[in-house]
Amino acid sequence: MVVEDVFEKLQSLQDILSEKIGLERDIGEIPKLLDTQEELLARLKKSFIEKNQDYEKAKLSEGDFRNLLAQAESDREKAEKNMDSISTQREYEALDKEIRDAAEKEQQYRKELLREERVLSDLDEQIKQSESLIEQQEKDLEERRAGIEAEVSEKKAQVAALEGEEQSLIPGLDPEVLFKFERIIRNKGGQGIVAIKGGVCMGCHMILPAQFANLVRKQEEIVFCPYCSRILFYEESEQGDEEFFNNEDAGSLADLDDMDDDEYDEDEEEEEKVNIDYEE
Numbered sequence: 580m581v582v583e584d585v586f587e588k589l590q591s592l593q594d595i596l597s598e599k600i601g602l603e604r605d606i607g608e609i610p611k612l613l614d615t616q617e618e619l620l621a622r623l624k625k626s627f628i629e630k631n632q633d634y635e636k637a638k639l640s641e642g643d644f645r646n647l648l649a650q651a652e653s654d655r656e657k658a659e660k661n662m663d664s665i666s667t668q669r670e671y672e673a674l675d676k677e678i679r680d681a682a683e684k685e686q687q688y689r690k691e692l693l694r695e696e697r698v699l700s701d702l703d704e705q706i707k708q709s710e711s712l713i714e715q716q717e718k719d720l721e722e723r724r725a726g727i728e729a730e731v732s733e734k735k736a737q738v739a740a741l742e743g744e745e746q747s748l749i750p751g752l753d754p755e756v757l758f759k760f761e762r763i764i765r766n767k768g769g770q771g772i773v774a775i776k777g778g779v780c781m782g783c784h785m786i787l788p789a790q791f792a793n794l795v796r797k798q799e800e801i802v803f804c805p806y807c808s809r810i811l812f813y814e815e816s817e818q819g820d821e822e823f824f825n826n827e828d829a830g831s832l833a834d835l836d837d838m839d840d841d842e843y844d845e846d847e848e849e850e851e852k853v854n855i856d857y858e859e
């Protein structure tokens with residue numbers, strides 16, 4: 580395949596590859612949009628579990644106070660009943676003390692019980708809230724996930740279509756050149772083939788050795804920029820390359836004019852320079 584056809588194919592391939600690479604990057608990045616929401620949901624679930632554990636603890640404690648209260652009540656009632664059968668002042672005083680002690684405990688346990696009941700009802704409220712929050716979050720997440728899956732599968736379909744186009748362009752291209760080209764596009768922001776203009780690589784803006792410009796200009800082989808590894812094609816600079824070719828050939832301007840007339844059709848349209856140069 581002639582070099583200019585290769586260039587033309589590479590230009591088309593470059594568009595396809597950079598679009599494909601962009602899509603593949605999106606496909607990798609999109610699911611990360613859910614990360615924050617998934618973290619929030621995990622935190623909510625953790626706190627839900629902790630609240631339930633607190634509730635279980637408070638429930639046990641409530642049961643304990645309920646038992647203690649019942650015990651104190653029955654102690655008091657028993658002592659009150661015994662009041663009917665006492666005969667001495669000392670017995671009366673002992674029983675009276677028992678009743679007062681039991682009543683005091685009753686009061687204390689009743690207070691504790693009330694406190695636990697309040698804790699339980701607060702926790703119950705919080706558990707219900709966090710339950711509905713979790714439900715809401717899960718629903719949101721599910722919807723977003725479905726949306727994202729649709730988006731990803733649409734992008735995958737686009738990638739597959741681009742790969743089809745890519746396959747149709749590949750025949751006739753050197754696999755090694757192709758491999759390097761794809762790698763350059765991945766690493767260099769979508770640009771794998773650039774012009775050399777006035778001796779300067781338009782990809783990395785480095786001034787290239789004179790023999791490089793000549794090599795590119797001859798279009799006999801694929802030339803890679805020694806600095807940025809991009810594939811180079813020749814493009815006439817507005818100022819021309821006189822200075823450049825002077826260095827290379829160590830000749831005079833007159834020599835250069837001769838060379839231009841003989842070897843390059845400098846009078847042709849600017850845009851068509853690359854092709855015309857080759858056909859010469």
Ligand SMILES: [Zn+2]
Nearest residue numbers: 780783804807
């Ligand atoms: Zn370069």
